[in-house]
Amino acid sequence: MQALAKPEVGDFLSKNFVSVYDKVGTFQVNSSTDGKTANRNGGNVAAFFCTPSGYVIHTAAGPRTSEAFLAEAKWAVSVYSQILSDRSLGVVQGRIDQVSRVTAALRSAHSSAYDLMNKPDQVLPGRELVLHAPPADPKLKGLDDAGRKQRKQVHQLFKTHAFEPLAMIGPKVYKDILGEKVSNQEVQLTGGSEAKQAGRSGQSLLEFFEEGGAAKASPPPSGDPAKSKSAPPKNLNDTKKPWESKNAKK
Amino acid sequence: MIRRVALPTMVLATAAAMVWGEDSVPSPRSGHTTSKPDRSFGTALQWEKALDSASKRAERERKLLLVLAVAGHFEDPFFT
Numbered sequence: 001m002q003a004l005a006k007p008e009v010g011d012f013l014s015k016n017f018v019s020v021y022d023k024v025g026t027f028q029v030n031s032s033t034d035g036k037t038a039n040r041n042g043g044n045v046a047a048f049f050c051t052p053s054g055y056v057i058h059t060a061a062g063p064r065t066s067e068a069f070l071a072e073a074k075w076a077v078s079v080y081s082q083i084l085s086d087r088s089l090g091v092v093q094g095r096i097d098q099v100s101r102v103t104a105a106l107r108s109a110h111s112s113a114y115d116l117m118n119k120p121d122q123v124l125p126g127r128e129l130v131l132h133a134p135p136a137d138p139k140l141k142g143l144d145d146a147g148r149k150q151r152k153q154v155h156q157l158f159k160t161h162a163f164e165p166l167a168m169i170g171p172k173v174y175k176d177i178l179g180e181k182v183s184n185q186e187v188q189l190t191g192g193s194e195a196k197q198a199g200r201s202g203q204s205l206l207e208f209f210e211e212g213g214a215a216k217a218s219p220p221p222s223g224d225p226a227k228s229k230s231a232p233p234k235n236l237n238d239t240k241k242p243w244e245s246k247n248a249k250k
Numbered sequence: 251m252i253r254r255v256a257l258p259t260m261v262l263a264t265a266a267a268m269v270w271g272e273d274s275v276p277s278p279r280s281g282h283t284t285s286k287p288d289r290s291f292g293t294a295l296q297w298e299k300a301l302d303s304a305s306k307r308a309e310r311e312r313k314l315l316l317v318l319a320v321a322g323h324f325e326d327p328f329f330t
Contacts, residue, residue, distance in 0.1 A: 004293035004294060004295065005292060005293050005294055006294060007294050009294060009295075010293060010294020010295040011294070013295050013316060014294075014295045014296070016313055016314060017308070017313055017314050017315060017316040018298055018304045018305075018307045018308040018311065018313050018314075018315055018316070019295055019296070019297050019298065019304070019315075019316040019317075019318065020297060020298040020299075020300065020301055020303075020304035020315070020316070020317055020318070021297055021317070021318040021319075021320055022301070022317065022318070022319050022320070023319075023320055023321070044320075044321045045318060045319065045320050045321065046318070046319045047316060047317070047318050047319075048316070048317040048318075048319065049314060049315075049316060050314060050315040050316070050317060051314060051315065052305050052306075052308035052309040052313070052314070052315050053305065053309075054301075054305065054315065054317075057314070073316075076314070077314065080314070166317060170319065174319060180321060
């Protein structure tokens with residue numbers, strides 16, 4: 001991901017996030033006619049900004065320019081920090097109520113961002129993190145346009161699904177927004193030795209998501225997030241990971 | 251996800267991995283290798299090996315968690 005090679009992006013992510021990656025299986029690598037260089041079929045990326053326990057705050061679905069990716073990462077941090085710093089949160093009785101409040105506030109923030117992207121003439125706090133600056137390189141305009149479209153789809157989806165476990169929202173983002181097929185197949189390689197050498201198998205995204213016991217135990221919530229007790233964490237310090245289950249392979 | 255990385259960069263990275271070993275980087279002070287693994291994979295940040303350890307570290311350091319789901323070979327910049 002080219003955006004991740006930019007120092008300013010790396011600095012912000014290192015300061016605010018612990019990063020980890022996972023592989024998706026539906027991806028083909030073929031050798032070219034000269035048998036040396038490899039060609040790719042498919043391939044995509046989604047960056048999930050989560051709590052330490054794996055509840056998704058925001059997602060950058062699809063490739064991004066560095067300007068766009070940094071704006072989305074900052075938006076996620078800013079919105080979540082503001083929600084947690086809300087003084088009224090501390091007086092709410094019970095952790096389930098706290099989580100409901102956070103979930104509702106986060107979904108409201110996504111709703112506001114979605115509205116702002118549809119009506120960009122609005123003047124709102126944090127506007128620059130939703131309507132980020134265009135890329136410095138004009139050649140990246142197509143990528144930037146596609147990214148804005150995908151971001152709008154994410155905000156729309158997260159109006160009702162923000163703060164769900166990664167195991168639950170991950171496949172939905174990957175399939176519905178990116179149009180990718182998530183499978184447990186390993187990366188397929190055909191052709192030259194260089195291509196084969198480059199291919200290393202790893203855990204598929206499906207395996208990763210399937211280890212989410214929380215997702216398998218309950219259906220996705222809908223409607224009023226405050227009434228949903230299945231998907232969001234039971235408390236903000238919940239140490240149970242969405243990808244952990246009693247049946248998970250060790 | 252299209253990523254174009256100049257061939258010399260890949261060659262250098264491969265050579266460095268061969269010289270220093272896949273999981274070690276040279277110490278800028280001593281010139282010797284250190285035990286701290288280089289897991290940047292051509293990005294400007296380090297990547298945890300597993301979700302579990304990433305989650306625990308995020309809790310310990312009071313940070314958020316970034317999970318990048320990639321279709322392709324993340325470790326090789328050419329493929330991601």
